[in-house]
Amino acid sequence: MSETYDFLFKFLVIGSAGTGKSCLLHQFIENKFKQDSNHTIGVEFGSRVVNVGGKTVKLQIWDTAGQERFRSVTRSYYRGAAGALLVYDITSRETYNALTNWLTDARTLASPNIVIILCGNKKDLDADREVTFLEASRFAQENELMFLETSALTGENVEEGFLKCARTILNKIDSGELDPERMGSGIQYGDASLRQLRQPRGSTAQNKQQCSC
Amino acid sequence: MPVRYSRGESDSTKDCWMKWQIMDDDWDRETVLARKVLAALSARIWIKWSAGEHAALHRQRSLPHRPPVIPLVARMADQNTSGTPAMTEREASRLDKFRQLLAGPNTDLDELRKLSWSGIPRQVRPITWKLLSGYLPANAERRESVLKRKRHEYFGFIQQYYDSRNDEHHQDTYRQIHIDIPRTNPLIPLFQQASVQEIFERILFIWAIRHPASGYVQGINDLVTPFFVVYVFEYIEEEVENFDVSSLQEEALRNIEADSFWCMSKLLDGIQDNYTFAQPGIQKKVKALEELVSRIDETVHRHMQHYEVEYLQFAFRWMNNLLMRELPLRCTIRLWDTYQAEPEGFSHFHLYVCAAFLVRWRKEILEEKDFQGLMLLLQNLPTMHWGNEEVSVLLAEAYRLKFAFADAPNHYKR
Numbered sequence: 001m002s003e004t005y006d007f008l009f010k011f012l013v014i015g016s017a018g019t020g021k022s023c024l025l026h027q028f029i030e031n032k033f034k035q036d037s038n039h040t041i042g043v044e045f046g047s048r049v050v051n052v053g054g055k056t057v058k059l060q061i062w063d064t065a066g067q068e069r070f071r072s073v074t075r076s077y078y079r080g081a082a083g084a085l086l087v088y089d090i091t092s093r094e095t096y097n098a099l100t101n102w103l104t105d106a107r108t109l110a111s112p113n114i115v116i117i118l119c120g121n122k123k124d125l126d127a128d129r130e131v132t133f134l135e136a137s138r139f140a141q142e143n144e145l146m147f148l149e150t151s152a153l154t155g156e157n158v159e160e161g162f163l164k165c166a167r168t169i170l171n172k173i174d175s176g177e178l179d180p181e182r183m184g185s186g187i188q189y190g191d192a193s194l195r196q197l198r199q200p201r202g203s204t205a206q207n208k209q210q211c212s213c
Numbered sequence: 214m215p216v217r218y219s220r221g222e223s224d225s226t227k228d229c230w231m232k233w234q235i236m237d238d239d240w241d242r243e244t245v246l247a248r249k250v251l252a253a254l255s256a257r258i259w260i261k262w263s264a265g266e267h268a269a270l271h272r273q274r275s276l277p278h279r280p281p282v283i284p285l286v287a288r289m290a291d292q293n294t295s296g297t298p299a300m301t302e303r304e305a306s307r308l309d310k311f312r313q314l315l316a317g318p319n320t321d322l323d324e325l326r327k328l329s330w331s332g333i334p335r336q337v338r339p340i341t342w343k344l345l346s347g348y349l350p351a352n353a354e355r356r357e358s359v360l361k362r363k364r365h366e367y368f369g370f371i372q373q374y375y376d377s378r379n380d381e382h383h384q385d386t387y388r389q390i391h392i393d394i395p396r397t398n399p400l401i402p403l404f405q406q407a408s409v410q411e412i413f414e415r416i417l418f419i420w421a422i423r424h425p426a427s428g429y430v431q432g433i434n435d436l437v438t439p440f441f442v443v444y445v446f447e448y449i450e451e452e453v454e455n456f457d458v459s460s461l462q463e464e465a466l467r468n469i470e471a472d473s474f475w476c477m478s479k480l481l482d483g484i485q486d487n488y489t490f491a492q493p494g495i496q497k498k499v500k501a502l503e504e505l506v507s508r509i510d511e512t513v514h515r516h517m518q519h520y521e522v523e524y525l526q527f528a529f530r531w532m533n534n535l536l537m538r539e540l541p542l543r544c545t546i547r548l549w550d551t552y553q554a555e556p557e558g559f560s561h562f563h564l565y566v567c568a569a570f571l572v573r574w575r576k577e578i579l580e581e582k583d584f585q586g587l588m589l590l591l592q593n594l595p596t597m598h599w600g601n602e603e604v605s606v607l608l609a610e611a612y613r614l615k616f617a618f619a620d621a622p623n624h625y626k627r
Contacts (some may be wrong), residue, residue: 017431021270038398039431041538045588060585067389069430072491073529094388185549 003049005058005190007180009169010080011162014102015087016095018065020121021154024087025063028162033153040065042073058190059162071105071183076169078109082178082186083116083165088136090120090149096136104145111184113170116145119166123151193213262337295300298518304334311337320344320351331552332547332601339447342440343555346479370419378418386429390417397434398542402455403445404438408466409458413437416474420481427488432533436480439537440473450463483560487532495532498564499524506567509614513575520584527591531567535559540596540604547604562615569610594605 013021017039026034029048044063049056062081064074084106088095100120106114118140120131132151140147146164150157169187172178180187229268249563311334314325325344333341333615343349348363349356378387394413398404404413416437421429445453458466463542486494503524507514517524530538548566552558571578581587598604 017389037396038399038538039393039396041432041528042531045526045585045587045592047589067431069428069488069490069492073525076525170417 003056003058005049005056007055007170007173008058008060008146008188008190009082009166010186011059011061011165012077012081012084012106013061013063013087014074014084014106015066015119016089016092016098016102019066019087019089019092019095021066021085021087021151024061024085024119024121024150024158024161025061027152027155027158028061031155033155039067042070043077050163052163052168053169053170056190057166057170059166073202075105075109079107080184080186081106081110081114082169084110084114085119085161085165086116087119087121088131089122090131090136091122093130096120096131099139103145111186113172113178114134114186115168117161118145118147119157119161120147120149121152123149124153164208223562274386280436308334308336311341315340315344320353322351323546324467326554332595332605333550335446338443338546338550342443342476342553346476348475348479350470360468363475364468367419367458367471370423374419374422375415383422386421387414387418389431390414390421390429390434393431393434398438401542403442403453403458406458406506409441412441412466412470412473413581415478417443419474420478424481424485427485430488430533432493432530433488435482435534435537437473437477438542440476441550443541443546444469444472454541480559483557483627492533494560495529496525496534498567499528501527501564502567502571504534505564505614505618506571508618509568510572510575513572513578515618517587520581520587522584522591524586526588528567528571530592531570532563535563536567537571541599544596544599544601544604548608551608562611565614565618566607566613568614569607573607573610 013025015021022037022040022044023034025044026032026037029046038065040063042065046061046063047059048061049058062077064070064077086099086102086106087097103116106116111115118136118137119120120133136149137147139145140181146168148157148161148164150161152158169178173180173187178187179185219357307328310328314320314328315337322344325341329341329345340349344351350359377383391414394410394417395405397413403409417429417434420433442453445456445458445461448461448469449456461469478537484494486492487498488494492565503514506524535545536548540548552562555562574590577590578587581590
């Protein structure tokens with residue numbers, strides 16, 4: 001099965017244990033909540049093709065284990081990631097406090113240009129909230145992150161999280177801020193755009209001329 | 214748009230049940246197979262593995278998906294419980310052999326290992342596991358007092374340390390265990406019972422603080438499960454999956470807890486470097502797996518290399534959780550019969566089992582023509598129908614590999 005797509009982006013889902021990383025991924029790909037979620041060992045892989053701003057983008061997503069002991073393994077996946085969902089649990093201040101560490105890891109180990117969206121997950125558990133929207137939103141601003149509160153349970157903002165991240169990367173490619181050709185950019189051209197690239201505009205015109213005669 | 218997958222299993226539980234009845238375990242099958250493969254080895258004949266009719270993995274699946282655990286007990290039951298249809302003659306005779314061996318005043322552990330390698334009948338599994346793991350002494354007279362002392366010792370630890378779980382320097386450990394336990398075997402009702410979860414928390418917490426070099430690492434929680442299930446079987450006749458532990462006498466439950474703790478500790482003693490900082494044991498074994506596979510099936514190895522699949526990406530979990538995430542629980546229990554019978558079963562033989570397991574999927578692997586397809590296949594191998602038969606074949610092949618490479622490690626080094 002080979003779908004055509006314009007770009008392939010490598011994504012990471014990172015954050016402390018039990019924040020709902022795997023459930024976010026599952027909700028994004030399956031459109032439903034994973035009731036019987038087991039904790040992730042090492043990394044797990046998922047993928048989905050999305051449409052963003054008229055472009056077809058294949059997201060290759062690495063869902064990482066949250067426990068500290070696995071960092072030596074999960075860190076090796078950071079290299080060459082174009083985007084990341086940095087997840088904390090709005091009902092657990094501890095997972096919020098750990099964000100700085102996760103962020104440092106992501107920025108130093110992945111590309112410095114990595115596009116990160118902060119996701120305050122478990123939005124549905126508002127009664128148990130320990131981190132306010134405002135506080136997290138300030139943190140996001142200070143650290144130049146996009147920010148959303150999500151619920152893997154209801155699906156609220158899950159799709160938006162992934163799409164927003166993908167859209168920002170696309171915009172940066174368009175503006176020249178990101179160079180897909182750079183090693184470790186976490187971006188690859190898909191078949192569709194490769195075809196366009198292989199055929200520069202001049203030659204297209206030539207072909208047309210040939211056809212018309 | 215989201216790519217959908219279907220789970221690839223079409224057989225109803227009933228179908229499976231029937232199939233399992235038919236291919237009911239021939240306990241000696243592994244031995245026979247092992248002999249066959251050894252013969253084949255000398256002639257350099259490759260044993261062809263049947264890919265299995267249920268190997269059809271839906272190509273479109275795109276999310277890591279662990280197969281739901283199918284009736285743990287359906288398969289446990291086919292291991293000749295008293296309640297199931299008559300045992301085959303061979304099974305009955307095997308059970309007899311075990312009983313004879315266990316009846317003597319001094320159990321011959323070498324004999325017990327030999328006999329156990331091909332699988333242990335359910336009725337004698339609890340005591341056999343305790344003997345093989347070194348928890349119980351071979352001398353029958355001493356067993357009762359050893360059990361009493363060890364159980365007492367364990368509950369002494371609980372009394373002494375368990376209250377410290379909320380102390381500052383232990384709270385990270387406890388918190389991690391506490392969020393992992395409800396996620397352990399989420400599909401088996403037995404493990405959703407509060408008293409069972411409390412038992413797991415105690416076992417893991419005590420083990421973790423007594424082993425500060427590794428502490429609690431996710432995955433270790435899974436390793437308690439087989440012991441717990443097998444030791445529950447010591448006290449009940451019925452299915453374990455939906456069993457309500459509150460119907461057990463309190464003392465029985467305490468015994469199960471202590472015995473599970475000690476046997477799990479014995480297991481972990483042999484593989485602790487899997488869980489210490491940077492997990493060197495796993496790194497080393499994944500490397501060894503890669504080397505081994507490159508020698509035994511270069512086509513598969515090259516295929517994965519070609520699509521830039523790294524062994525660590527799928528085999529990390531195989532090592533960290535001893536294949537427990539890849540196989541149904543009933544298969545793990547059968548696998549552990551052999552691991553406990555095999556010298557360095559968990560720490561060394563497991564590597565050969567992993568190699569045999571990977572090559573088992575060569576057909577499916579070679580059919581995948583991109584990174585994504587390979588990754589999804591390797592992280593979601595369709596084993597949910599597996600029972601003793603498949604595990605036996607796997608073990609026979611692993612044994613063949615070990616025979617060929619273990620005594621000559623340079624063989625598999627390039």
